[in-house]
Amino acid sequence: HVAYIRHLDGKKAELLDYQLIGRALIVMAMLIAATFYIRLEDRPTLQSNARLGLLALVVVCNLAIVRLCFELGNQERFLYDSGLSAILPYITPTTLAPLLIAILMGSGPGLLTALMVSLFSAVMFGNRLELMVMTFLASCVAIFICRNIRKRSRVVTAGVVSGLCIAVFTFLFNWSEGLPIETILSQIVAAIVTGLLEGVIILGVLPILEGLFNRTTDITLLELSDYNHPILRRLQLEAPGTWHHSLMVANLAENACNAIESNAL
Numbered sequence: 001h002v003a004y005i006r007h008l009d010g011k012k013a014e015l016l017d018y019q020l021i022g023r024a025l026i027v028m029a030m031l032i033a034a035t036f037y038i039r040l041e042d043r044p045t046l047q048s049n050a051r052l053g054l055l056a057l058v059v060v061c062n063l064a065i066v067r068l069c070f071e072l073g074n075q076e077r078f079l080y081d082s083g084l085s086a087i088l089p090y091i092t093p094t095t096l097a098p099l100l101i102a103i104l105m106g107s108g109p110g111l112l113t114a115l116m117v118s119l120f121s122a123v124m125f126g127n128r129l130e131l132m133v134m135t136f137l138a139s140c141v142a143i144f145i146c147r148n149i150r151k152r153s154r155v156v157t158a159g160v161v162s163g164l165c166i167a168v169f170t171f172l173f174n175w176s177e178g179l180p181i182e183t184i185l186s187q188i189v190a191a192i193v194t195g196l197l198e199g200v201i202i203l204g205v206l207p208i209l210e211g212l213f214n215r216t217t218d219i220t221l222l223e224l225s226d227y228n229h230p231i232l233r234r235l236q237l238e239a240p241g242t243w244h245h246s247l248m249v250a251n252l253a254e255n256a257c258n259a260i261e262s263n264a265l
Contacts, residue, residue: 163195
């Protein structure tokens with residue numbers, strides 16, 4: 001009996017070793033692919049330590065949160081409640097890093113981040129392909145909503161819509177798999193609430209990352225262009241000619257940027 005138990009333990013350890021090697025290879029392949037993508041499509045990131053540091057910090061922090069959510073499944077309350085453990089992937093904030101990177105660095109790096117976070121999250125939760133597709137789709141929709149962002153409220157909207165995407169996908173997939181309707185409803189609610197919280201968290205984290213990495217988003221530029229800014233009001237009062245001339249030149253520059261599809265802000 002003891003020998004049989006040792007045999008099973010050896011088999012289990014061997015299986016875990018193979019799983020670890022397989023996951024390490026997946027991570028390595030993804031990092032190599034990300035390096036090639038940055039080299040081909042995002043050269044400024046490759047040439048800037050600040051951009052690389054921002055990308056690495058946000059992705060690592062997001063994956064740490066994903067891992068923390070996964071580890072909740074080892075708690076006694078989750079181990080003995082299948083309904084509660086079923087919502088774990090849906091309270092995982094996988095849209096957090098992609099949206100932050102898309103707003104701070106652009107849509108291209110944001111999509112790369114979305115793919116990385118979705119892939120690693122799916123690996124953590126047991127190589128679940130549907131989870132990877134679902135979270136990647138939600139991140140892509142959120143990034144699409146936040147392109148050329150002009151209002152902070154759109155960040156929250158993007159978070160909620162990403163949660164709704166996951167909710168719809170969850171309902172269709174799990175309903176076809178025959179899961180109990182109570183479990184599906186709890187997963188839908190968890191996905192929507194998580195999306196809302198992601199939007200709120202991003203609004204709080206954005207100013208901190210802007211200051212740390214010297215990034216200026218379109219939202220900040222809009223705030224600086226407010227005519228009620230003290231410096232602009234002083235210019236209107238003390239140098240109205242210079243103020244009017246500056247506005248005319250700025251309008252010409254804005255029209256030129258719009259004509260070549262550049263960032264007019």
